[in-house]
Amino acid sequence: MSHEHIRVEREGEVGIVRLHRPKALNALCDALITELNAALRAFEENASIGCTIITGSEKAFAAGADIAEMQDRTWPAIWQEDFLADWDRVADVRKPLVAAVSGYALGGGCELAMMCDIIIAAENARFGQPEIRLGIIPGAGGTQRLIRAVGKAKAMDLILTGRMMDAHEAEACGLVARVVPVEQLMEEALSTAREIAGHSRTAVLAAKEAVLRAFETPLQEGLRFERRLFHALFATPDRKEGMEAFLEKRPPRWSGR
Numbered sequence: 385m386s387h388e389h390i391r392v393e394r395e396g397e398v399g400i401v402r403l404h405r406p407k408a409l410n411a412l413c414d415a416l417i418t419e420l421n422a423a424l425r426a427f428e429e430n431a432s433i434g435c436t437i438i439t440g441s442e443k444a445f446a447a448g449a450d451i452a453e454m455q456d457r458t459w460p461a462i463w464q465e466d467f468l469a470d471w472d473r474v475a476d477v478r479k480p481l482v483a484a485v486s487g488y489a490l491g492g493g494c495e496l497a498m499m500c501d502i503i504i505a506a507e508n509a510r511f512g513q514p515e516i517r518l519g520i521i522p523g524a525g526g527t528q529r530l531i532r533a534v535g536k537a538k539a540m541d542l543i544l545t546g547r548m549m550d551a552h553e554a555e556a557c558g559l560v561a562r563v564v565p566v567e568q569l570m571e572e573a574l575s576t577a578r579e580i581a582g583h584s585r586t587a588v589l590a591a592k593e594a595v596l597r598a599f600e601t602p603l604q605e606g607l608r609f610e611r612r613l614f615h616a617l618f619a620t621p622d623r624k625e626g627m628e629a630f631l632e633k634r635p636p637r638w639s640g641r
Protein backbone atom coordinates (compact mmCIF):
# COMPACT_ATOMS: atom_id res chain seq x y z
CA MET A 385 0.00 0.00 0.00
CA SER A 386 1.41 3.43 -0.87
CA HIS A 387 1.32 6.25 1.63
CA GLU A 388 1.65 10.00 1.26
CA HIS A 389 2.42 11.10 4.81
CA ILE A 390 4.21 8.12 6.35
CA ARG A 391 6.93 5.66 5.39
CA VAL A 392 6.47 2.04 6.38
CA GLU A 393 9.30 -0.47 6.72
CA ARG A 394 10.11 -3.61 8.59
CA GLU A 395 13.31 -4.97 10.09
CA GLY A 396 12.77 -8.65 10.79
CA GLU A 397 10.06 -8.91 13.43
CA VAL A 398 9.92 -5.14 13.99
CA GLY A 399 7.54 -2.85 12.12
CA ILE A 400 8.57 0.78 11.60
CA VAL A 401 6.26 3.69 10.82
CA ARG A 402 8.03 6.95 10.06
CA LEU A 403 5.86 10.08 10.05
CA HIS A 404 6.77 12.01 6.92
CA ARG A 405 5.37 15.50 6.37
CA PRO A 406 8.69 17.35 6.40
CA LYS A 407 7.25 20.72 5.32
CA ALA A 408 4.85 20.81 8.28
CA LEU A 409 7.10 19.26 10.97
CA ASN A 410 4.98 16.10 10.74
CA ALA A 411 1.81 17.92 11.82
CA LEU A 412 -0.83 15.24 12.24
CA CYS A 413 -3.43 15.95 9.56
CA ASP A 414 -6.48 13.68 9.15
CA ALA A 415 -4.95 11.82 6.21
CA LEU A 416 -1.78 11.07 8.17
CA ILE A 417 -3.77 9.63 11.08
CA THR A 418 -5.76 7.46 8.65
CA GLU A 419 -2.53 6.15 7.10
CA LEU A 420 -0.94 5.60 10.51
CA ASN A 421 -3.95 3.61 11.74
CA ALA A 422 -3.94 1.48 8.58
CA ALA A 423 -0.21 0.73 8.91
CA LEU A 424 -0.53 -0.16 12.59
CA ARG A 425 -3.54 -2.39 11.82
CA ALA A 426 -1.52 -4.21 9.12
CA PHE A 427 1.34 -4.84 11.57
CA GLU A 428 -1.18 -5.90 14.22
CA GLU A 429 -2.59 -8.53 11.86
CA ASN A 430 0.82 -9.72 10.68
CA ALA A 431 1.80 -12.64 12.91
CA SER A 432 5.49 -12.22 12.09
CA ILE A 433 5.62 -8.71 13.63
CA GLY A 434 6.22 -8.58 17.39
CA CYS A 435 6.68 -4.85 18.07
CA THR A 436 6.33 -1.58 16.16
CA ILE A 437 8.32 1.64 16.29
CA ILE A 438 6.72 5.00 15.53
CA THR A 439 9.22 7.71 14.71
CA GLY A 440 9.53 11.00 12.83
CA SER A 441 12.41 13.05 11.47
CA GLU A 442 15.43 14.39 13.32
CA LYS A 443 13.73 17.80 13.65
CA ALA A 444 10.25 16.63 14.59
CA PHE A 445 8.51 13.56 15.88
CA ALA A 446 5.31 15.55 15.32
CA ALA A 447 4.48 19.21 16.03
CA GLY A 448 0.86 18.43 16.91
CA ALA A 449 -2.49 18.31 15.20
CA ASP A 450 -2.53 20.23 11.93
CA ILE A 451 -3.44 23.78 12.92
CA ALA A 452 -4.12 24.87 9.33
CA GLU A 453 -6.59 22.01 8.93
CA MET A 454 -8.28 22.85 12.26
CA GLN A 455 -8.53 26.58 11.59
CA ASP A 456 -11.90 26.55 9.81
CA ARG A 457 -13.50 23.74 11.76
CA THR A 458 -16.63 24.61 13.69
CA TRP A 459 -17.97 23.33 16.94
CA PRO A 460 -21.04 21.46 15.61
CA ALA A 461 -18.96 19.79 12.90
CA ILE A 462 -16.16 18.53 15.15
CA TRP A 463 -18.73 17.45 17.75
CA GLN A 464 -20.74 15.47 15.21
CA GLU A 465 -17.76 13.83 13.52
CA ASP A 466 -16.16 13.25 16.96
CA PHE A 467 -12.91 14.82 15.77
CA LEU A 468 -9.81 13.06 17.21
CA ALA A 469 -11.74 9.92 18.19
CA ASP A 470 -9.89 7.88 15.56
CA TRP A 471 -6.55 8.81 17.17
CA ASP A 472 -7.51 6.46 20.01
CA ARG A 473 -7.11 3.51 17.66
CA VAL A 474 -3.36 3.88 18.19
CA ALA A 475 -3.91 3.24 21.89
CA ASP A 476 -5.99 0.17 21.03
CA VAL A 477 -3.04 -1.58 19.35
CA ARG A 478 -2.31 -4.68 21.42
CA LYS A 479 1.27 -5.34 20.32
CA PRO A 480 3.86 -3.07 21.96
CA LEU A 481 4.60 0.32 20.42
CA VAL A 482 7.91 2.11 20.90
CA ALA A 483 8.01 5.86 20.20
CA ALA A 484 11.46 6.97 18.99
CA VAL A 485 11.31 10.72 19.50
CA SER A 486 13.74 13.22 18.03
CA GLY A 487 13.00 16.95 17.94
CA TYR A 488 9.53 18.32 18.63
CA ALA A 489 6.81 16.15 20.19
CA LEU A 490 4.20 18.83 20.84
CA GLY A 491 0.45 18.77 21.39
CA GLY A 492 -0.90 15.81 19.46
CA GLY A 493 2.71 14.72 18.86
CA CYS A 494 3.31 14.37 22.59
CA GLU A 495 -0.08 12.67 22.90
CA LEU A 496 0.81 10.21 20.14
CA ALA A 497 4.11 9.40 21.88
CA MET A 498 2.18 8.83 25.13
CA MET A 499 -0.14 6.35 23.37
CA CYS A 500 2.97 4.25 22.77
CA ASP A 501 4.25 1.93 25.49
CA ILE A 502 7.86 3.07 25.71
CA ILE A 503 9.22 6.48 24.73
CA ILE A 504 12.89 6.60 23.81
CA ALA A 505 14.08 10.17 23.29
CA ALA A 506 17.03 11.65 21.46
CA GLU A 507 18.90 14.38 23.33
CA ASN A 508 17.33 17.05 21.11
CA ALA A 509 13.75 15.98 21.91
CA ARG A 510 11.29 18.63 23.14
CA PHE A 511 7.99 17.65 24.71
CA GLY A 512 5.03 19.88 25.45
CA GLN A 513 1.30 20.47 25.36
CA PRO A 514 1.18 24.01 23.91
CA GLU A 515 -2.56 23.93 23.08
CA ILE A 516 -3.31 26.60 25.70
CA ARG A 517 -1.39 29.05 23.51
CA LEU A 518 -3.93 28.39 20.73
CA GLY A 519 -6.91 28.94 23.00
CA ILE A 520 -7.67 25.23 23.28
CA ILE A 521 -6.68 22.31 25.48
CA PRO A 522 -5.12 18.93 24.62
CA GLY A 523 -7.77 16.76 22.96
CA ALA A 524 -6.08 13.44 22.24
CA GLY A 525 -5.45 12.30 25.79
CA GLY A 526 -2.90 14.89 26.96
CA THR A 527 -4.71 15.99 30.11
CA GLN A 528 -5.21 12.36 31.16
CA ARG A 529 -2.08 10.50 30.07
CA LEU A 530 0.42 13.22 30.98
CA ILE A 531 -0.76 13.45 34.59
CA ARG A 532 -0.54 9.67 34.91
CA ALA A 533 2.98 9.70 33.47
CA VAL A 534 4.47 12.67 35.33
CA GLY A 535 2.09 13.57 38.19
CA LYS A 536 -0.06 16.63 38.79
CA ALA A 537 2.61 19.25 39.45
CA LYS A 538 4.51 18.75 36.20
CA ALA A 539 1.38 18.08 34.11
CA MET A 540 -0.26 21.30 35.28
CA ASP A 541 2.99 23.20 34.73
CA LEU A 542 3.22 22.00 31.10
CA ILE A 543 -0.47 22.17 30.20
CA LEU A 544 -1.20 25.56 31.81
CA THR A 545 1.95 27.34 30.61
CA GLY A 546 2.32 25.55 27.26
CA ARG A 547 6.10 25.48 27.74
CA MET A 548 8.36 22.76 26.32
CA MET A 549 10.60 20.45 28.34
CA ASP A 550 13.80 18.89 27.09
CA ALA A 551 14.63 15.19 26.95
CA HIS A 552 16.45 15.13 30.28
CA GLU A 553 13.60 16.83 32.13
CA ALA A 554 11.21 14.38 30.45
CA GLU A 555 13.32 11.45 31.61
CA ALA A 556 13.65 12.83 35.15
CA CYS A 557 9.87 13.16 35.48
CA GLY A 558 9.12 9.72 34.08
CA LEU A 559 7.68 10.52 30.65
CA VAL A 560 10.63 9.04 28.83
CA ALA A 561 12.26 5.66 29.42
CA ARG A 562 15.71 6.46 27.99
CA VAL A 563 17.62 9.37 26.47
CA VAL A 564 20.27 8.69 23.83
CA PRO A 565 22.39 10.78 21.45
CA VAL A 566 20.47 11.72 18.29
CA GLU A 567 22.53 9.47 16.04
CA GLN A 568 21.84 6.43 18.26
CA LEU A 569 18.06 6.87 18.47
CA MET A 570 16.98 4.34 15.84
CA GLU A 571 19.61 1.81 16.88
CA GLU A 572 18.37 2.00 20.49
CA ALA A 573 14.70 1.83 19.47
CA LEU A 574 15.40 -1.12 17.17
CA SER A 575 17.34 -3.10 19.74
CA THR A 576 14.57 -2.48 22.30
CA ALA A 577 11.85 -3.50 19.83
CA ARG A 578 13.82 -6.58 18.74
CA GLU A 579 14.21 -7.63 22.36
CA ILE A 580 10.44 -7.30 22.93
CA ALA A 581 9.65 -9.13 19.67
CA GLY A 582 11.97 -11.92 20.77
CA HIS A 583 9.90 -12.76 23.84
CA SER A 584 6.85 -15.02 23.97
CA ARG A 585 4.12 -13.20 21.99
CA THR A 586 1.40 -14.34 24.36
CA ALA A 587 3.30 -13.20 27.43
CA VAL A 588 4.07 -9.82 25.83
CA LEU A 589 0.39 -9.19 24.99
CA ALA A 590 -0.59 -10.16 28.53
CA ALA A 591 2.10 -7.93 30.07
CA LYS A 592 1.05 -4.87 28.04
CA GLU A 593 -2.63 -5.41 28.81
CA ALA A 594 -1.96 -5.86 32.53
CA VAL A 595 0.22 -2.74 32.81
CA LEU A 596 -2.32 -0.61 30.93
CA ARG A 597 -5.07 -1.86 33.22
CA ALA A 598 -3.35 0.08 36.02
CA PHE A 599 -4.43 3.28 34.25
CA GLU A 600 -8.08 2.32 34.24
CA THR A 601 -8.84 0.58 37.48
CA PRO A 602 -8.46 0.91 41.23
CA LEU A 603 -5.49 -1.00 42.64
CA GLN A 604 -7.41 -4.00 43.99
CA GLU A 605 -9.17 -4.61 40.69
CA GLY A 606 -5.90 -4.20 38.78
CA LEU A 607 -4.17 -6.68 41.07
CA ARG A 608 -6.94 -9.22 40.55
CA PHE A 609 -6.75 -8.75 36.77
CA GLU A 610 -2.97 -9.19 36.82
CA ARG A 611 -3.27 -12.36 38.94
CA ARG A 612 -5.80 -13.89 36.54
CA LEU A 613 -3.63 -13.12 33.48
CA PHE A 614 -0.64 -14.54 35.34
CA HIS A 615 -2.60 -17.73 36.06
CA ALA A 616 -3.83 -17.92 32.45
CA LEU A 617 -0.26 -17.93 31.12
CA PHE A 618 0.24 -21.29 32.81
CA ALA A 619 -1.99 -22.69 30.06
CA THR A 620 0.54 -21.72 27.35
CA PRO A 621 3.29 -23.90 25.86
CA ASP A 622 5.56 -20.80 25.94
CA ARG A 623 5.31 -20.65 29.74
CA LYS A 624 6.38 -24.29 30.02
CA GLU A 625 9.18 -23.78 27.50
CA GLY A 626 10.42 -20.56 29.19
CA MET A 627 10.81 -22.22 32.56
CA GLU A 628 12.24 -25.45 31.11
CA ALA A 629 14.81 -23.45 29.14
CA PHE A 630 15.84 -21.55 32.26
CA LEU A 631 16.27 -24.73 34.27
CA GLU A 632 18.18 -26.40 31.41
CA LYS A 633 20.37 -23.25 31.07
CA ARG A 634 19.56 -22.70 27.37
CA PRO A 635 17.74 -19.98 25.39
CA PRO A 636 13.97 -20.54 25.04
CA ARG A 637 12.41 -21.61 21.71
CA TRP A 638 9.13 -19.67 21.59
CA SER A 639 6.24 -21.18 19.66
CA GLY A 640 4.10 -18.05 20.08
CA ARG A 641 1.45 -20.13 21.80
Ligand code: CAA
Pocket residue numbers: 407408409411412447448449450451452453468488490491492493495514515518521522523524526
Ligand atom coordinates in the same frame (compact mmCIF):
# COMPACT_ATOMS: atom_id res chain seq x y z
N1 CAA B 1 0.14 22.41 12.27
C1 CAA B 1 0.31 22.84 11.02
N2 CAA B 1 1.50 23.28 10.56
C2 CAA B 1 2.54 23.28 11.41
C3 CAA B 1 2.43 22.85 12.74
C4 CAA B 1 1.15 22.37 13.17
N3 CAA B 1 0.95 21.90 14.39
N4 CAA B 1 3.62 22.99 13.35
C5 CAA B 1 4.45 23.49 12.44
N5 CAA B 1 3.82 23.68 11.26
C6 CAA B 1 4.34 24.21 10.03
C7 CAA B 1 4.53 25.72 10.12
O1 CAA B 1 3.34 26.40 9.85
C8 CAA B 1 5.59 25.95 9.06
O2 CAA B 1 4.98 25.93 7.80
P1 CAA B 1 5.39 27.02 6.66
O3 CAA B 1 6.86 26.72 6.40
O4 CAA B 1 4.50 26.67 5.51
O5 CAA B 1 5.19 28.35 7.25
C9 CAA B 1 6.46 24.68 9.14
O6 CAA B 1 5.66 23.71 9.81
C10 CAA B 1 7.72 24.90 9.97
O7 CAA B 1 7.32 25.43 11.23
P2 CAA B 1 7.97 26.76 11.86
O8 CAA B 1 8.40 27.68 10.79
O9 CAA B 1 7.02 27.27 12.90
O10 CAA B 1 9.27 26.08 12.54
P3 CAA B 1 10.07 26.61 13.80
O11 CAA B 1 11.30 25.77 13.85
O12 CAA B 1 10.21 28.09 13.77
O13 CAA B 1 9.13 26.28 15.08
C11 CAA B 1 7.67 24.89 16.40
C12 CAA B 1 8.86 24.95 15.41
C13 CAA B 1 8.07 25.52 17.73
C14 CAA B 1 7.36 23.41 16.60
C15 CAA B 1 6.46 25.65 15.80
O14 CAA B 1 6.24 25.19 14.48
C16 CAA B 1 5.18 25.44 16.56
O15 CAA B 1 5.00 26.04 17.60
N6 CAA B 1 4.26 24.61 16.03
C17 CAA B 1 2.94 24.41 16.59
C18 CAA B 1 2.98 23.53 17.82
C19 CAA B 1 1.60 23.41 18.43
O16 CAA B 1 0.98 24.35 18.83
N7 CAA B 1 1.10 22.15 18.53
C20 CAA B 1 -0.19 21.86 19.07
C21 CAA B 1 -1.22 21.77 17.97
S1 CAA B 1 -2.88 21.59 18.60
C22 CAA B 1 -3.04 19.94 19.02
O17 CAA B 1 -2.13 19.16 18.83
C23 CAA B 1 -4.37 19.53 19.62
C24 CAA B 1 -4.44 18.15 20.11
O18 CAA B 1 -4.50 17.91 21.29
C25 CAA B 1 -4.55 17.03 19.21
